[in-house]
Amino acid sequence: MAGKSEPISGEHIAIHPKAGQIQLALLVLALAVAVLAPQFLYPIFLMKLLAFALFASAFNLLLGYTGLLSFGHATFFGGAAYFTAHAVKIWGWSPEAGLLLGVLGAAALGLVMGAIAIRRQGIYFAMITLALSQMFFFFCLQASFTHGEDGIQSVPRGHLFGVIDLNDTMNMYYFVLAVFVLGLVVIWRFVNSPFGMILKSIRENEQRAVSLGYSVARYKLGAFVMSAALAGLAGGLKALIFQFATLTDVAWQMSGEVILMTLLGGIGTLAGPIFGAGLVVTLQNYLATSDFPVTIITGIVFMVCVLLFRRGLVGEFFASKLGRRLGFRAQS
Amino acid sequence: MNAPLLNVSGLQAWYGESHVLHGVDLHVSEGEMICILGRNGMGKTTTLRTIMGILRKRSGRINFAGQDMISVPLHRTARAGLGFIPEERGIFATLSVEENLMLPPKVAEGGMSVEEIYDLFPNLKERRTSPGTKLSGGEQQMLALARILRTGARCLLLDEPTEGLAPVIIQAIGEVLVKLKQRGMTVVLVEQNFRFAAKVADRFYLMDHGRMIADFPVADLPQQMDMLHRELGV
Amino acid sequence: MTMIFGIPLQALMGQLLVGLINGSFYALLSLGLAVIFGLLRVINFAHGAQYMLGAFVALLLLTVGGINYWFALILAPLIVGLFAAAIERSMLSRLYKLDPLYGLLFTFGLALAIEGTFRYFYGASGKPYAAPPQLSGAVNLGFMFLPIYRGWVVVASLAVCIAVWLLIEKTKLGAYLRAATENPVLVQAFGVNVPLLLTLTYALGAGLAAFAGVLAAPIYQVSPLMGSNLIIIVFAVVVVGGMGSILGAIVTGYLLGVVEGLTKVFYPEASNIVIFVIMAIVLILRPAGLFGKEA
Numbered sequence: 001m002a003g004k005s006e007p008i009s010g011e012h013i014a015i016h017p018k019a020g021q022i023q024l025a026l027l028v029l030a031l032a033v034a035v036l037a038p039q040f041l042y043p044i045f046l047m048k049l050l051a052f053a054l055f056a057s058a059f060n061l062l063l064g065y066t067g068l069l070s071f072g073h074a075t076f077f078g079g080a081a082y083f084t085a086h087a088v089k090i091w092g093w094s095p096e097a098g099l100l101l102g103v104l105g106a107a108a109l110g111l112v113m114g115a116i117a118i119r120r121q122g123i124y125f126a127m128i129t130l131a132l133s134q135m136f137f138f139f140c141l142q143a144s145f146t147h148g149e150d151g152i153q154s155v156p157r158g159h160l161f162g163v164i165d166l167n168d169t170m171n172m173y174y175f176v177l178a179v180f181v182l183g184l185v186v187i188w189r190f191v192n193s194p195f196g197m198i199l200k201s202i203r204e205n206e207q208r209a210v211s212l213g214y215s216v217a218r219y220k221l222g223a224f225v226m227s228a229a230l231a232g233l234a235g236g237l238k239a240l241i242f243q244f245a246t247l248t249d250v251a252w253q254m255s256g257e258v259i260l261m262t263l264l265g266g267i268g269t270l271a272g273p274i275f276g277a278g279l280v281v282t283l284q285n286y287l288a289t290s291d292f293p294v295t296i297i298t299g300i301v302f303m304v305c306v307l308l309f310r311r312g313l314v315g316e317f318f319a320s321k322l323g324r325r326l327g328f329r330a331q332s
Numbered sequence: 333m334n335a336p337l338l339n340v341s342g343l344q345a346w347y348g349e350s351h352v353l354h355g356v357d358l359h360v361s362e363g364e365m366i367c368i369l370g371r372n373g374m375g376k377t378t379t380l381r382t383i384m385g386i387l388r389k390r391s392g393r394i395n396f397a398g399q400d401m402i403s404v405p406l407h408r409t410a411r412a413g414l415g416f417i418p419e420e421r422g423i424f425a426t427l428s429v430e431e432n433l434m435l436p437p438k439v440a441e442g443g444m445s446v447e448e449i450y451d452l453f454p455n456l457k458e459r460r461t462s463p464g465t466k467l468s469g470g471e472q473q474m475l476a477l478a479r480i481l482r483t484g485a486r487c488l489l490l491d492e493p494t495e496g497l498a499p500v501i502i503q504a505i506g507e508v509l510v511k512l513k514q515r516g517m518t519v520v521l522v523e524q525n526f527r528f529a530a531k532v533a534d535r536f537y538l539m540d541h542g543r544m545i546a547d548f549p550v551a552d553l554p555q556q557m558d559m560l561h562r563e564l565g566v
Numbered sequence: 567m568t569m570i571f572g573i574p575l576q577a578l579m580g581q582l583l584v585g586l587i588n589g590s591f592y593a594l595l596s597l598g599l600a601v602i603f604g605l606l607r608v609i610n611f612a613h614g615a616q617y618m619l620g621a622f623v624a625l626l627l628l629t630v631g632g633i634n635y636w637f638a639l640i641l642a643p644l645i646v647g648l649f650a651a652a653i654e655r656s657m658l659s660r661l662y663k664l665d666p667l668y669g670l671l672f673t674f675g676l677a678l679a680i681e682g683t684f685r686y687f688y689g690a691s692g693k694p695y696a697a698p699p700q701l702s703g704a705v706n707l708g709f710m711f712l713p714i715y716r717g718w719v720v721v722a723s724l725a726v727c728i729a730v731w732l733l734i735e736k737t738k739l740g741a742y743l744r745a746a747t748e749n750p751v752l753v754q755a756f757g758v759n760v761p762l763l764l765t766l767t768y769a770l771g772a773g774l775a776a777f778a779g780v781l782a783a784p785i786y787q788v789s790p791l792m793g794s795n796l797i798i799i800v801f802a803v804v805v806v807g808g809m810g811s812i813l814g815a816i817v818t819g820y821l822l823g824v825v826e827g828l829t830k831v832f833y834p835e836a837s838n839i840v841i842f843v844i845m846a847i848v849l850i851l852r853p854a855g856l857f858g859k860e861a
Binding site for chain 1: 609671672798799805835
C-alpha cells in the first residue's frame with residue numbers, strides 16, 4: 001500500500017542546498033512548540049494528543065513500513081491501558097513499572113495475534129486482525145479484572161521513580177512528552193535499522209526477499225510485535241493521563257480511528273501520523289460539545305482521503321515542489 | 333480497390349511509462365488474411381491488444397468498417413465486429429466447454445450456428461460439459477476459435493494460434509483457417525511459424541521494435557526468404 | 567423431560583434454532599461479501615450498514631408509507647441496491663486499480679458515515695418491527711414450540727441462498743460473472759459491459775444484505791448499530807470458509823451459526839467468541855479456509 005501505488009512523477013527537483021539544516025530547524029521548532037504548548041493550551045488535551053500521536057506512529061510503523069494493514073490495534077492500545085491501570089491501581093506499582101507491564105502485555109498480545117494473522121495477506125490480514133481484536137473485546141467485556149462496562153476507574157498516577165509527583169499536571173505533561181519523544185526515537189531507529197531495511201525490501205518485493213533467503217514471516221511478525229508494543233506504550237500512557245481504562249479503548253472503533261489518523265496524516269511518513277492524530281483529536285474535542293456524531297465526519301473524511309488524497313496531508317506536502325525541494329521523502 | 337475494412341495508421345501505445353508501439357501502419361481488406369511476423373518482444377501481440385482496445389494508453393488512428401475506434405470503450409469494440417483470440421487462449425476454468433462457447437455475446441448475424449461449430453469441431457461436442465481447462469491445448473485453441481466464430485465478428489485478431497501445439501493439430505487449425513477464408517472472414521494473424529502462415533495468409537507484415545518494417549504479398553515470399561531469416565533469426 | 571448430555575431437549579432445540587437463525591444471517595451476508603469480493607476484489611465493509619439500511623427502509627416504508635412487510639421484503643433490497651449502485655458508479659469504481667486495501671478503507675468510511683447518520687436522526691436505541699400477521703404465533707412440534715416467523719427466516723434465507731447459487735452457476739449472467747471473476751479484460755473484449763456487471767454485482771451483494779436486514783427486523787430490533795458488530799463476525803465466517811467458493815460461504819454461515827448456538831447451551835461464556843476461536847484454529851491448520859483454494 002502507501003507510496004508504492006502513488007509514484008511521484010514529473011520533473012526532477014533539485015534539493016535545496018541547506019535542506020538538511022532546514023529540516024533540523026523544523027525539528028527543533030517542533031520540540032520548542034511541544035515544550036511551550038501547555039502554557040497556551042489545555043495540558044490534558046495536549047497529553048491526549050501526544051498519546052494518540054504515539055499510537056498512530058506505532059500503527060504506521062506496521063502499515064507504512066511493512067504494508068500490513070492491521071484492523072486490530074485497539075487490542076494493544078486498550079489492552080495495555082487495562083494492564084497499566086490494573087498494575088498501578090490494584091498492585092500499587094509505580095507508573096513506570098505499570099507502563100512497562102502495558103508494553104510487555106501488548107507485545108505478548110501482538111505476538112499471538114500476529115502469529116495467527118500473518119498466515120494470510122492483504123485484506124485477509126486486515127479482516128483477521130479485526131476479528132481477533134473483537135474476540136479480545138468480548139474477553140475484556142467478560143473478564144473480571146477489567147470491570148466490564150465500568151472499566152478501571154480512578155487510576156492513580158503515582159510518583160515517577162518514587163520522586164516526581166505525576167498528579168502535578170505539568171510534571172505529567174513533561175513525562176508524557178518525554179515518553180512520546182522516546183517512542184518516536186525508537187520508531188526512527190527501528191525504521192532505519194537493518195531490520196527496517198529488510199522490512200522495506202519485503203514490502204517492495206516479497207518474492208525477491210524470499211528468494212534472498214529472508215524468513216519473511218519472521219520479519220513481519222517482528223514488525224507486528226514492535227508495533228503492538230509501542231501501541232501498548234501509548235495505551236498505558238492514556239490510562240495514566242485520563243486515570244481510567246475502559247472498553248472504548250479496545251473497541252474496533254478505536255482501531256478505525258488510528259487508521260484514519262495515519263491515512264489522514266500520511267502513511268509511511270514519520271510526521272504524518274502525528275499531524276493526523278492532532279487533527280482527529282482536535283476535531284473530536286471540537287465536536288464533543290455538540291450533539292453531532294463524530295462518526296459521520298470520520299466516515300466522510302475516510303472516504304475523501306481514500307478517493308482524493310491517498311498520500312495524506314504530510315505525504316502531499318512531501319510530494320509537492322516545496323516539500324521535495326526541502327528534501328522530504330515519504331517512507332525514508 | 334475497396335477501402336480497407338481495418339485501417340491502422342500511426343498507432344502508438346504505452347505500457348505505463350514505457351513506449352511500446354512507435355507508429356504502426358497496417359491495413360486489411362474485407363476477406364483478406366494478413367500475417368504479422370516478427371521476433372519476440374517486437375510488439376506483435378501488443379499491436380493486436382491495442383487495436384482491440386485492451387491497451388488503453390494509445391494514440392493514432394484505427395478505422396474499422398468506417399468507424400473511428402480509438403475512443404470506443406473496450407466492450408463496444410467487439411460490438412463493432414472485431415473478434416479477439418488471445419495468445420493464452422483465455423479459456424475459463426469455472427465454465428464448462430459449452431458455457432465457454434456460448435459466452436461471447438452475438439455481435440452480428442452471419443456467425444456460425446452451434447451445430448455448424450460442432451460439425452467443424454466434433455471434439456468440443458463430445459466434451460461440452462467438462463470444465464473448459466480440462467481440454468488439451470489443441471482443443472482449447474479450437475474452443476477459443478469456435479467461441480469467436482459464433483459471434484458473427486467480421487474480422488478476427490488471432491494471436492499465435494499454433495504456439496506449443498503438435499504438428500497434426502497445427503494442420504487442423506490451418507484447415508479451419510482455410511475454411512474461414514472461404515467464408516469471407518477477414519483475419520489479422522500474429523505468427524512466429526511463417527511456414528504455417530504461408531499456407532493461409534495473403535500478405536505479410538514484418539514488425540521490428542514497435543514498427544512495421546516490411547509489407548509484401550505471399551507471392552513475394554521466396555524473394556524475401558533471406559531477409560526473413562535474417563530478421564527472425566531462424 | 568427428555569435430556570441430552572444433561573441438557574433438556576427443549577433448551578437444546580431452542581438454541582439450535584437460534585443458531586440456525588443466526589446462521590441464516592451469516593450465510594446471506596457472507597454470500598453477498600463473497601460475490602462482491604469475487605468480482606470487485608473489494609471487501610465490502612459497508613455490508614453491515616447495508617443490512618441495517620434494509621431493516622430501516624422496511625421500518626420507514628411501514629411507518630411513513632404504510633407499506634407492509636411483504637412489499638418491504640422486495641422493495642428494501644431494491645432501494646438499498648440502487649443506493650449501492652450509485653455509490654459504486656460514482657466512487658468505489660475509481661479504486662479498482664489500486665491496492666484492495668483502499669476498497670476496504672473506503673467502505674469502512676462509508677459504513678461509519680451511514681451508521682452515524684442514522685444514529686443522529688433516529689438515536690441509538692432499537693425500534694420494534696412487528697412480524698407480519700400471517701407469520702405470528704407458533705406451532706407445537708412435539709418437542710418444542712417453533713415460532714412461525716423464525717421458521718420462515720430459515721426457509722426464506724435458504725431459498726434465497728439457493729437462488730443466488732443457481733443464478734451464478736446455471737445462468738448466462740452467472741457465466742459472465744464467473745468468467746469476469748477469472749479474466750475481466752477478456753470478457754469485456756468479448757463485448758460484455760463489465761463495468762456495468764461490476765455495478766450490478768455490488769448492488770446484488772448490497773441487496774442481499776438488505777434482504778437479510780428486513781428478515782432480521784422482526785427478530786432483533788431495528789437499530790443503527792445492528793450491523794456493525796455482525797459484520798465482524800461475518801468477516802470471521804468468510805475467513806473460515808475461504809472466499810473462493812459461493813457454496814462454501816453459504817455452508818460455513820449456517821455451520822458456524824449452529825456451532826455458536828450449541829456453545830450457548832454447553833459453555834455460554836464462550837458463545838461470543840467461539841466463531842473467532844474457530845477462525846484462529848482454521849487459520850493455523852488450513853490458512854486458505856475450509857473451502858478456499860489458494861495457498
